[in-house]
Amino acid sequence: MSDILTIRGLRIEAPNGAVLVHGIDLDLKKGEVLGLIGESGAGKSTIGLAAMGWGRGGCRIAGGTVAIGGQEVTAESPAGRARLRGARIAYVAQSAAAAFNPALTIGRQVLEGPRHHRAMGKAEARAWMLELFRALDLPDPDHFGDRYPHQVSGGQLQRAMVAMAMSCRPDILVLDEPTTALDVTTQIEVLALLRRLIQRYGTAALYITHDLAVVAQIADRIQVLRHGKPVELGPTEQVLEAPREDYTRRLVGERQASLAGEPRRHEGGAELLAVDGISAAYHKVPVLSDVSLSLRRGETLAVVGESGSGKSTLARVITGLLQPTAGSVRLDGQALPASYTARGRDLLRRIQLVYQLPDVALNPRQTVGEAIGRPLGFYFGLKGREQKQEVGRLLGLIGLDPDFAGRLPGALSGGQKQRVCIARALAAKPDLMICDEVTSALDPLVAEEILRLLRRLQDELGVAYLFITHDLGVVRRLADRTAVMQRGRVVEQGPTEEIFTPPFHDYTGRLVASVPELRRDWLDQVLATRATA
């Protein structure tokens, strides 16, 4: 039969008894790529690992069957399952840096699988490894295996992990968010290489991700998951262009909006923030060079760039957490002291910072009411009943019930925590709110809600936003003006519409071209353009 992987009625339970996957059926044909799509908690990784007969963190397969090429994995003994792992089905993790043993060379680890499974002779395994290294475009393939994991770059290590997975010529690859941790520009390379590899060697694959546009480039069929239950299954084109289920439609809709959002157009007021020739360094390593920006009252300026562009460092300089080596920052024309310790209370009040990870941005021992109430008391002297009323009002503003005030952060979801962080910032009635990747750690649908909330708040309150992000879709939906940063410099800045309409500046063009679109043939097009360029 042509099905290489058959899953029937799979049920997976956590050690405390909670059900993570509620009975799912899955079929994978030889050489086919099936995308597993869903938000966090959907159970995609859990299913992928269960296909290998593995339960992470003590999870166990409580029911159902998994069969690889007819052989029932779930009926096998632990030793039997171990024989299949790596040999017939292999795993590519999200973070290569953590997945490699720092004490052994890369080559040693890549060859470990074939040696253990006795899949092929020593010379044959080594030749196969070199062929894989070459196919994955790794530098100096003949000697790459002699290096240690910490001696190579992140992108190279990710590709080495793919080589490690392919080392026994498995029938199935489980790819668990393989490109999520990479920059947009690197993502394209790895995606193209993966596709070429899979097609060349006829391997079937489960591609796990939350990014619809990415999975559209590589998957033949898509399975949408939610809270451990299947939502929709169909060929890629059908799921993207004509989704049947409501949830799928929302996912597709959010992605589309992010890619072609209606731009904002706000006429800002007087100039609020002026960044002038800022240079900064961490331990003598330059991170920012001669950065100048301008932000007007009530408008949103997005600062966009990849990792290492210095955008977060810029936020730290503006808030006074990092002292610049040159340049100045002015608020309403007044120069700001370089260190926040030298700024007065009212000055600190006017600029508020909202962080990327709401889990660590809130004190786990303080209730929501205390967290929001403190700025009210600290800056405005509000106490007792007055403070409680104002907290209630702010909670309503961000869309939460007043009784949330008594809850601890541990009882809140990621999106709710981020709303509380926003309320905490708003409590100070700031002129400027700096949002440092505030939606990057959230699921796409939740992130969309937060963005809508931020837009509404700006319309109502007239707060200016300095929005730091790497996501172009967010920029298009939220920002009046945009600054593009690369390696510590501002490459381009101006109204968002202008920046994102051709003709593009070199780097901006590359960035825009690297964002996957919701079309199956997008990757092919990009590769074709590159080949002719």
Place this chain on the structure above:
Amino acid sequence: MIPLILKRIGLGLFTLWLVSVLVFAGTQLLPGDVASAILGQSATPEALAALRHSLGLEQPALVRYGQWLWGFVQGDLGQSLASQQPVADLLWPRFWNTMFLAAYAAVIGVPLAVGLGILTAVRRGGVFDRAVNILALGTVSLPEYFLGLVLILVLAVQNPVFPSLADVYPGMGFAERLDATTLPMLTLLLVTVAQIMRMTRTAVLAVMDSAYVETAYLKGLLTGRVVLRHALPNAAAPVCNVVAFNIAYLITGVVLVEAMFNYNGLGRFMVDAVAKRDLPMVQACAMVFGAAYVILNMIADIAAIALNPRLRHPR
């Protein structure tokens, strides 16, 4: 990596010097007149002055320190006040006795403890793990004198397997020496093994929970190979730190055990010296113990550096 090791050795030498300063300051500079403490309240002023002169107490502290350190480095540890003999003659034989006892305990104890720590970590949550953990918790909480008393009761009095007092003398046969020192060794062992085992277990568990160990399992490797090739090489450095940490205990535990078994080692010697306020003896003993502690810690740190995979192969 070599520069790191050299740095550590340099730090070790500096620490040794610091210890000498601390020991000297502690014995010579603390308030309280040394002379009247030795001679008692009823001593005549002339006797006090004579003693002070013979001890060189009138000279400035820095000079005294220099003299003492210089003498120490050359092997002259001063004269015992109580017995008028050179301290060195009294100290070194007892030092070797203590080293014998500590080595006896370490040679058996460290491999046993580390082995148990690894086994319980690999079989986490199982019956073996829980049983060993309870035993370890119990032993860690028991003071040496309790364990020692029980051992004497069971293995020396009720069933005369070993002698109840650890009498050793020069020229003793090796087997005889082992027989005499086994009970004190067991006492030392029981407590140190428990400590080292618990901390090794924690270190190995941390490594077992890492992503690369999961990757090894996902490649189809079996537990034995995963532990040997992936977990242990990365746990080696933390385990070195664990052993180093417990060395401090071994050095001080020896003192109590020696007192209890009347073993003629440096620990009991130092306790007697303190009781008799024999200043030069206390100084010398403190210096030797302190130096041993510093040197052993330095060796363990260097081993940890040498075993750290990231440091052996830099970018």
Place this chain on the structure above:
Amino acid sequence: MRRIPPTAWIGLAIIALNLAALLFGPLLAPYGEEDILGGPFDPATALNWFGLDQNGRDMLSRLLYGAQMSIGVSLAASLLSFSVGLPLGFLAALRGGWVDTVLSRLVDTIMCVPVLISALVVLQALGSSLPVLIVTIALLDSTRVFRLARILGQGINVMEYAEAARLRGEGAWWLIRKEILPNAAAPLIAEFGMRFCFTFLFVAGLSFLGLGIQPPYADWGGMVKDNQQGILYGLYAPLYPAAAIALLTIGVNLVVDWLLAGRTRPQGEGR
């Protein structure tokens, strides 16, 4: 409140028992501390549950009287050690810079020498009076408390919520009280337990060596030393005070383990 496992209940019960002995020992003792009731090492009877000690005094009564000394001195030393080490550790974590460097170097220097050796050196010079004992042990022990407080403080200080508070303009006092302490409470309480165990065993050990609590005060360590000869005749006399010491240590360790369940034990000395 997490469900309390049976081992923790046992630990708490043991601690309660010892607290009672600490507070009401002399009141509960059937006989006086120095009352001679019979011959040395007389066996246990209905009147003397644990028999008599090497001087013919009631073992149980002396245990109860000794509780005050043993537990009291250790508790005093632990409290003093914490009140010195904790604020200094947090200060070093918050201020960083030269304050941190100076304090850390000082602590590192004191920790160069093993605690027992330092203690012996000091006792040799100053004698073994109660105040000297308590202060010496407290100061030596505070180095470990300093290290733990500093690491905990640093760990919390780098969290975004602590940074948000600093950015607000909050002062050091607020940061310690509201941001650091509530989040460091569990490991700190556990550490107090461990420091107490260590101090307790240490004081008893010193007394066992004859260098700790001096006569006329009696404590459990000294009782072990006095009764030691009994073991050579197969008598249980010295085991009673030794067991009392062991029991309290086990009890505190059980509670500490419960508090630290789920976290790795910080690398502090277990004794």
